[in-house]
Amino acid sequence: MTLSFFDQFMSPTYLGIPLMALALTLPWVLYPTPSARWLNNRFLALQGWFINRFTQQLLLPLSLGGHKWAALLTSLMIFLITINMLGLLPYTFTPTTQLSLNLGLAVPLWLATVLIGMRNQPTHALGHLLPEGTPGPLIPVLIIIETISLFIRPLALGVRLTANLTAGHLLIQLIATAAFVLLPLMPVVAILTSTVLVLLTLLEVAVAMIQAYVFVLLLSLYLQENV
């Protein structure tokens, strides 16, 4: 069956049953539950080590109130990284290419940080709207600019993830199509294109991991400002 380039981003259904829930929850199966044994197999050991190190690194700059977010942020990171990496396999659907999902993750979490800041330390939270050392006449303009930047944050978070992943997937499709079409016509050019494709795949692997990390990191930064 021929695919148009945007079919990969359609929400998957099967016989009319939407499979989005499966696509979001099945990656959970890939991670084994930590067992009650003292010495585990290699996979569990690595998983435990990674989660511990990541949480420790993420929570270093946060004060004690932010430590409540540890489980949420680490699980969000693992979720995003798994979904992004699994999406690089052929014929798979990547939920994070859907803007609805990313905004659905970004807006509530960002809003939570803002509300926490406003509730617990309103003066300090509002103080972030004005950087230190601004000259007098610039203050009104800067406050407006900072407020706009504050409200753009969730949009930026969601759209950044969506755009990066969507663009990457589209590029892979396009360059793969180019290589496929060129193969009977000009094999050498097709080989060059395939080389570009391999490099792009490498880049996409990196982007998948980095974008997930950036999402979580920015959320932790927003939390750090407000907690």
Add this chain to the structure above:
Amino acid sequence: MESLTIHILLEEFMRFDVLSWRAASFFFTASSLHRASWQKTQQMRESYNNMQILSQHLLFRRISRVSASLVALCRRARRGRDKGALCSKNSTLHPSNMLSRLVIVSASGLKSSGPLGAGLVQASRSLHTSSQSLAPVPPLPEKGGKVRHGIFPEEIFQLLYPKTGVTGPYMLGTGLLLYMLSKEIYVINHETFAAASIGAVIIYGVKKFGPSVAAFADKLNEEKVAKAQEVKDLAMASLAQAIEDEKKEQWRAEGRSMLFDAKRNNVAMLLETNYRERLHMVTNEVKRRLDYQVALQNLHIRMEQEHMVNWVEKSVIGSITPQQEKESIAKCITDLKVLAKATQARATA
């Protein structure tokens, strides 16, 4: 028998709705585990060690048999749906008999097989709610199952070896691939290229970083073990040291009597010295007092003597009258004159 079963299995696999087949197999495995697990725990524990290799082989046989019978059931159901319900007189394919047999066969097959069975027992522990589930479960194997070319389990090769030899599975794979390509079940399109590139990246990553990651994971476990071992070693060393110290103390305790003797000697000497000192002091004191008495007596005698001499002198001098004194002086002068004359005569003669 096996090759026919496998052929049927694969045919149906190709034609069947993949999702519903998978759902059905998952469902009957799960239900059979729950029902049969508590019956089978005892049996499994006894026979586990003996049946390991054989039971892996048996497992695949059973699975293939089970799936073949399931496939036949579904085929019959479909035929029944097409033609109207027709119950065959053949009891082996009768649906009500077969499902229960399926359950028991699959459950025991899965439970008594080697690592797969142990893994299933461990994974389904949350479903075991009766008290029989408190019995110890078979341990998980240390290493994962052996695979060839990274994805194909070694058991498939062992399964096919008796009938098709060494090249059997490869022929099967090639045949499958060519079948899927020629019948356009799998179409080569741009996604193939994308799959090839991501496959190349994954294989490169695994080959390059696999051993180091595995070594790192092993190191994590080694460190854990080393820490516990260190604690144990320290405890043992300190206990051994304590034993040594105790032995030394016991040896020291034997020399106690010598120590006491020496101390006793010391004390005796001190006492002796003290006694002699005091004796010496007493002697000195007594001598001093006696000397004093002697000196006193001497003094008395001397004083008496002097007194007597003085008295005698005084009385003698007092008894000399002036007449006597003049006579004695005149006599002295005459004596002196005589002497002078005598001397003068001696000098001139």
